[in-house]
Structures are given as structure tokens and as C-alpha cells.
Amino acid sequence: MAFANSLLSSSSSPSQIPHGSKDFNSTPLIISPHERSAFTFSPIRNKFSELGIGVIGSSRKKNILYASVNDLNASASSTSLDADSVPMPVVLIDQDSDSDATIVQLSFGDRLGALIDTMNALKHLGLDVAKGTVLTDGPVKQTKFFITRLDTGRKVEDPDMLERIRLTIINNLLKYHPESSERLAMGEAFGIKAPEKKLDVDITTHVHVKEDGPKRSLLCIETADRPGLLVEIIKIIADVNIDVESAEIDTEGLVAKDKFHVSYRGAALTSSLSQVLVNCLRYYLRRPETDIDSY
Known part of the structure; x- marks a missing residue:
């Protein structure tokens, strides 16, 4: 069952970036590692399309994210983590808001890094990231990507591929932010700590x-x-x-x-x-x- 090519149009175009966000197509973002969330984008070209990679969460403790050339996913650095301090991981795949691209939003409180390894993992699925934005709303950092297929340049419509995208993002979240395992269903099988409560x-x-x-x-x-x-x-x-x-x-x-x-x-x-x-x-x-x- 394929999704229809003609989808709902968003009230605002992807080029309209909200206040407090950064557009990955503009000047690379460089933030001091002493700030709350640290990125190092200087070795990255302005377009993420050559790399090929969701909104709720809070943290009671300060976490510093360090990103380097070799590991731009960045994992949280904290002296200790308890269940209440781990924010809610959210992965949202939106097929309605843009007629030309599949929008993927990823949020894990303020702990996300540049997600370069996640983008490379999606590139290996035959996907391209045409555009991306980072929006900071209080303690929550929301990363949004506009994804298309490399072979057609169109949005992803195959349900199997959409599920692979979702699982790829969650897998990388477990890998680079292992503390997220106690808040994710896949954490029981693949994480360092299974969720304490199982859902009925x-x-x-x-x-x-x-x-x-x-x-x-x-x-x-x-x-x-x-x-x-x-x-x-x-x-x-x-x-x-x-x-x-x-x-x-x-x-x-x-x-x-x-x-x-x-x-x-x-x-x-x-x-x-x-x-x-x-x-x-x-x-x-x-x-x-x-x-x-x-x-």
C-alpha cells in the first residue's frame, strides 16, 4: 500500500524558520563547548544533503553535550542519572506538512548533538536530507529534517521504509544516548537498562x-x-x-x-x-x- 503522492500542504513553508532556530542551509553553527548544548559544525558543509538523518522532555540536571569531528552525535555527560532526570525521547515522522519531503523530528530534552552518524545511517538507506533546522524551546531541543529518496528526489511513501527510518533513529538514540533505553520500548532488548514498567x-x-x-x-x-x-x-x-x-x-x-x-x-x-x-x-x-x- 503506497501513500498518495499528493499530501496536505503546510501553512508555512520549510523556508520559514521559527524564532530561536538555526537553518542548516545557512552559515554553520558553532557554539562554545561550555554552553549547555555544544555543536561543532565547522567541518560540515552548509548542505546536509551530502551526508545523508524527533518533542517533549525535561532534565533536572545540567548536561553538557560535547561534539567532535569523530563523534558528532554527542552523548550526555552527567555525574549520575535517575529515572526522573531522563527526558522523554520523541521521534515524529510527518507526511502531511510538506508535499515534497518526509519530515522527521527528533527530541531528547537538551541532550541531542549534531546527529551526523544518524544522518549517515539514513543515507545508507538510500535517503537524502535536503534541509534541517534546530529549534530550542526552553529545556527542549527539537531537530527537524526534511528527507527525500536519493533515487527519485521525492518523499518516502513506502511503509516498510518509514518503519526502517523510525527504527534506525531509535537504534542510534540507544547507541549514543544509552540512558534513553529506560524510556524506549526497544530498550528492553537492546538497551543498557530496560524500562522499569511494562505497558499493558x-x-x-x-x-x-x-x-x-x-x-x-x-x-x-x-x-x-x-x-x-x-x-x-x-x-x-x-x-x-x-x-x-x-x-x-x-x-x-x-x-x-x-x-x-x-x-x-x-x-x-x-x-x-x-x-x-x-x-x-x-x-x-x-x-x-x-x-x-x-x-
Whole structure:
């Protein structure tokens, strides 16, 4: 099931950078390592497209991020970390706000570095970063990238590739910020410290279909995160013969909060079809494990 090429347009163009942000296409950003978040962009060319790589979080302790030429992801430096001090990691994949690019937003409080290794990992997936911005909002640093496919120059529409993007970013977050493992579902298998509390899939799973005009409906899903989740959701939707026009994939710690613009034969879902879709998704998502073999 491929996403439609024509997506919603954003009210503001990517070139309109909000106050307090830095545009990676402009002069390289150099900040003193004594500041709260330190970057070293001087060896980087103004365009990130030659390198090839989400909004909530807080930290009670001061953390200094040091970035060097050899490791520009930068990991947090702190004398001690406790559960309350680790901010919420958020990875958001937005297919709606830009018609030409897939927008990826990454946030982990104020601990993120330049994420160069993450961008290189995405380049190895055949992707390009056309533009990027960093926005600092209080204690939260939000990094936003505009991603396209290297072969076509267009946004990513394949659900399998979108899931690979999500898992690649989370994997690098676990690697360069190992303390994030206690706030991520993948931390149980791949992190240094598993989350202290496991989510009850039955309790955390919520599925709703809302009106979104005469030609499409808005499907909202909230459930416990796990590898392969996005691909599983897309397969279930396809099995009911419903088309996915666009999506927003939001990973907030242990929870996945996804939104899909869906339609049936070019029209919004009827109440009966909506109920069928909701019942199918609730049944499959509440299973303890996914059947996706490729992850």
C-alpha cells in the first residue's frame, strides 16, 4: 500500500524558520563547548544533503553535550542519572506538512548533538536530507529534517521504509544516548537498562476513526510501541481494502501515537466500515507480539 503522492500542504513553508532556530542551509553553527548544548559544525558543509538523518522532555540536571569531528552525535555527560532526570525521547515522522519531503523530528530534552552518524545511517538507506533546522524551546531541543529518496528526489511513501527510518533513529538514540533505553520500548532488548514498567497492551491500545471531510477519514491509533508496528498497522488497513493517503507516526517513549488519513473508494469511511476497521486493529494490536518476521 503506497501513500498518495499528493499530501496536505503546510501553512508555512520549510523556508520559514521559527524564532530561536538555526537553518542548516545557512552559515554553520558553532557554539562554545561550555554552553549547555555544544555543536561543532565547522567541518560540515552548509548542505546536509551530502551526508545523508524527533518533542517533549525535561532534565533536572545540567548536561553538557560535547561534539567532535569523530563523534558528532554527542552523548550526555552527567555525574549520575535517575529515572526522573531522563527526558522523554520523541521521534515524529510527518507526511502531511510538506508535499515534497518526509519530515522527521527528533527530541531528547537538551541532550541531542549534531546527529551526523544518524544522518549517515539514513543515507545508507538510500535517503537524502535536503534541509534541517534546530529549534530550542526552553529545556527542549527539537531537530527537524526534511528527507527525500536519493533515487527519485521525492518523499518516502513506502511503509516498510518509514518503519526502517523510525527504527534506525531509535537504534542510534540507544547507541549514543544509552540512558534513553529506560524510556524506549526497544530498550528492553537492546538497551543498557530496560524500562522499569511494562505497558499493558490491552489498556494502552486506543483506536478511533474521526470525520475529516467528505473524501477521507482520520484514523487515530495509540498503542504500546514495538518493532514492525507501522508495517503491521498498514497491512491490517490494507486487508480491509482501505486506502492510506498520508500518515503521521509519533513515537513518544514507550507509546506509539499514529494518525492516518484513510479513505474507501475515494470517500470517507462509513460508520459500519469504520467499526470494522477499529475492531480489526484492536484485535491485532492487543496481541502481545507482532508477526512481522523482518524486524
